[in-house]
Amino acid sequence: MNFEKSEFVDRVRIFVKAGDGGNGCVSFRRERYVPKGGPDGGDGGDGGFVILRANPNISTLLSFVGKKKFIAENGKNGKGKKMKGRNGKDLILDVPVGTIVKDLGTGEVLADMNTPWKMVCVARGGRGGRGNHHFKTPTRRAPRIFEKGEKGERRWLELELKILADAALVGYPNVGKSSLIARMSNARPKIANYPFTTLIPNLGVVRLDTDKEYIVADIPG
Incomplete structure (x- = not known):
């Protein structure tokens, strides 16, 4: 079994x-023997949504460090x-189970990602605009009117992880619990040669064979 150290970000x-919706099209039917065909401009595609998904296989928000902007695809x-x-492709962002999602602009809590594989839309894609065939009337047979696609929603979010440890190190004072968690993960607890060095719980993330992460807690004592 291989251990790989992983940073903890909460x-x-x-x-x-x-994504923005695509624009409608201005076009007219042009076929042999139909020199003056009517409008046949198609509608624009809808913009992609941004969706958060609670993934039980990850334990931290480390994947969001170093990248702050996430944009779904526009409609064509x-x-x-x-x-x-x-239609634009939806953008799915995986977060750990237990992540609280808050709108920074309003302070509103948008979701509690408390169930594995729960999915929540945090930004809706814009609707595609209508093509000119929608605007034909008995008195307007060759409209050059179309709609532009709607803009997709945008917002700043705060993601906060409620900490739930998978395992805890329990033992007598000064037996090496902090040293063990420091070797197993990127946690940096205070280590000294006297009892009760650990005053608050320390958390570290351990990745086993690179496909599964676990949170380990060093309990004071």
């Missing part, structure tokens, strides 16, 4: 933006022959 701030513009533009 709070981050990130910016998320959903509509085309002729009433062809709708492709």
